[in-house]
Amino acid sequence: MAAAGHNKYAAGYGQVKHHEWRTAENSASHLLPRLQAMVKETPQLKLLDVGAGPGTISASFAKYMPDGQVTATDISDEILGRAKEHADSVGVKNIQFQKANVYELPFPDSSFDIVHVHQVLCHLDAPPDAIREIVRVTKPRGVVALRESEMKMWCIFPELPPLLQFHEIAAKTLAANGGQDKGGRQLVSWTMKAGVAREDITASFGTWCYSTPDDRLAWAGSMMERLKTGQMRGKAIELGIATEQEIDDMVNAWDEWSKTDDAILGIMNGEVLVDKK
Amino acid sequence: MAAAGHNKYAAGYGQVKHHEWRTAENSASHLLPRLQAMVKETPQLKLLDVGAGPGTISASFAKYMPDGQVTATDISDEILGRAKEHADSVGVKNIQFQKANVYELPFPDSSFDIVHVHQVLCHLDAPPDAIREIVRVTKPRGVVALRESEMKMWCIFPELPPLLQFHEIAAKTLAANGGQDKGGRQLVSWTMKAGVAREDITASFGTWCYSTPDDRLAWAGSMMERLKTGQMRGKAIELGIATEQEIDDMVNAWDEWSKTDDAILGIMNGEVLVDKK
Numbered sequence: 001m002a003a004a005g006h007n008k009y010a011a012g013y014g015q016v017k018h019h020e021w022r023t024a025e026n027s028a029s030h031l032l033p034r035l036q037a038m039v040k041e042t043p044q045l046k047l048l049d050v051g052a053g054p055g056t057i058s059a060s061f062a063k064y065m066p067d068g069q070v071t072a073t074d075i076s077d078e079i080l081g082r083a084k085e086h087a088d089s090v091g092v093k094n095i096q097f098q099k100a101n102v103y104e105l106p107f108p109d110s111s112f113d114i115v116h117v118h119q120v121l122c123h124l125d126a127p128p129d130a131i132r133e134i135v136r137v138t139k140p141r142g143v144v145a146l147r148e149s150e151m152k153m154w155c156i157f158p159e160l161p162p163l164l165q166f167h168e169i170a171a172k173t174l175a176a177n178g179g180q181d182k183g184g185r186q187l188v189s190w191t192m193k194a195g196v197a198r199e200d201i202t203a204s205f206g207t208w209c210y211s212t213p214d215d216r217l218a219w220a221g222s223m224m225e226r227l228k229t230g231q232m233r234g235k236a237i238e239l240g241i242a243t244e245q246e247i248d249d250m251v252n253a254w255d256e257w258s259k260t261d262d263a264i265l266g267i268m269n270g271e272v273l274v275d276k277k
Numbered sequence: 278m279a280a281a282g283h284n285k286y287a288a289g290y291g292q293v294k295h296h297e298w299r300t301a302e303n304s305a306s307h308l309l310p311r312l313q314a315m316v317k318e319t320p321q322l323k324l325l326d327v328g329a330g331p332g333t334i335s336a337s338f339a340k341y342m343p344d345g346q347v348t349a350t351d352i353s354d355e356i357l358g359r360a361k362e363h364a365d366s367v368g369v370k371n372i373q374f375q376k377a378n379v380y381e382l383p384f385p386d387s388s389f390d391i392v393h394v395h396q397v398l399c400h401l402d403a404p405p406d407a408i409r410e411i412v413r414v415t416k417p418r419g420v421v422a423l424r425e426s427e428m429k430m431w432c433i434f435p436e437l438p439p440l441l442q443f444h445e446i447a448a449k450t451l452a453a454n455g456g457q458d459k460g461g462r463q464l465v466s467w468t469m470k471a472g473v474a475r476e477d478i479t480a481s482f483g484t485w486c487y488s489t490p491d492d493r494l495a496w497a498g499s500m501m502e503r504l505k506t507g508q509m510r511g512k513a514i515e516l517g518i519a520t521e522q523e524i525d526d527m528v529n530a531w532d533e534w535s536k537t538d539d540a541i542l543g544i545m546n547g548e549v550l551v552d553k554k
């Protein structure tokens with residue numbers, strides 16, 4: 001299927017930085033037990049991580065399958081370079097990197113035992129087309145694991161007004177870039193539209209929790225970066241949904257939040273496992 | 278501390294019915310690994326389940342600690358009777374039932390290895406007072422497990438308008454009954470106000486997911502019951518936040534939702550484990 005006409009997703013630096021916090025343990029717990037069971041049966045498992053970004057989740061997967069092989073793709077050569085650096089830095093060898101468009105994956109049918117896709121579909125304008133392509137490259141009796149955030153499902157405390165405004169403009173800039181702000185809840189629906197039967201789909205919701213001092217700092221630091229220098233500042237001002245002053249207030253509010261002992265942020269993500277027949 | 282002056286929480290029938298869907302596995306996964314580890318060290322573990330309602334979670338705990346003893350409390354004798362019936366029906370023997378007010382638990386200091394509290398604090402007007410009392414009856418080196426829902430954190434698909442209205446009136450009737458609609462995100466804060474140090478608190482978020490045909494039916498059936506005969510109908514009309522016609526529309530919408538193949542509902546809950554020093 002043609003990629004022409006689809007929207008383009010290019011992450012800003014701040015976004016990538018927070019993405020580096022992600023691991024298989026904190027971001028793919030819906031897949032991990034299945035992955036571990038499959039590795040026992042098939043040590044030379046082949047796993048494809050589509051839209052892997054900085055590759056921290058891909059590298060965590062690789063550790064669970066020492067005799068297997070991970071292929072990590074991204075639309076951006078620059079991001080793939082960073083993913084390779086990360087894998088090198090943590091000593092992961094059984095991983096390879098390949099530039100790819102999710103709508104036209106450069107692999108034959110039935111190439112992988114597991115295909116993992118995390119926070120990619122919400123940036124696309126035609127998720128079911130991408131899922132059909134993802135299922136195509138999955139082997140029969142293989143597993144597809146999808147996970148997408150729900151922009152509405154942020155649960156923050158304390159509710160500092162600039163942070164509530166931040167949440168609003170994050171959803172609006174995602175939508176303005178052609179993305180989906182309610183991806184998590186639509187995963188079952190998108191997957192069925194891609195031709196998968198309901199009984200082959202297992203749905204769940206997973207969460208991220210930022211509550212310890214370290215996790216609060218990692219999150220707030222990344223959001224402050226996005227506000228100061230990332231794509232988000234420019235886009236919010238271009239769209240007229242925040243002023244320079246309001247954006248500065250948001251930076252200060254994230255700083256205050258990160259230093260507040262009882263502060264917390266929870267984010268809910270939709271999850272789907274597909275058992276390919 | 279005196280219970281006088283606090284609000285009273287009395288569940289309607291429909292509410293109890295859905296509560297029976299709850300198990301340790303789907304509602305206390307933040308505690309289960311810790312419980313299992315503690316049972317290995319102390320087989321004769323004593324667990325208190327505060328505000329146990331129909332006791333399905335309490336009975337699931339009892340199965341994980343065959344040589345231990347579960348005590349389940351509730352403010353209502355009638356609900357406790359139902360909890361006892363449930364325990365009998367599933368053959369659980371190592372459980373006892375006791376009427377108790379969460380603000381004045383009828384147990385000496387340091388009585389239990391684990392104290393579990395699920396969806397109770399959100400119905401109270403002074404959660405930190407209740408947590409202080411819960412911590413009091415927990416042994417040093419014991420664990421307190423709290424879990425409270427976040428009324429704002431509902432993620433439903435498809436977004437049928439009567440279901441969105443249902444969600445609004447559910448939050449408003451909770452608040453009108455003196456409850457807290459943002460309990461999950463305040464658990465860390467409430468626990469610190471009860472005198473627990475931040476470093477003794479582990480926070481997380483858990484979810485409920487209603488997506489399979491059986492789970493959709495269980496949820497929708499219970500909500501339809503609440504709307505038809507439960508406390509919710511009367512309260513909503515009394516508060517002037519829904520008309521009879523709108524309530525009938527909600528009943529029909531839940532019915533339609535339950536029959537929709539790609540329908541889903543996710544609900545996020547705040548969770549806290551306290552390691553008592």
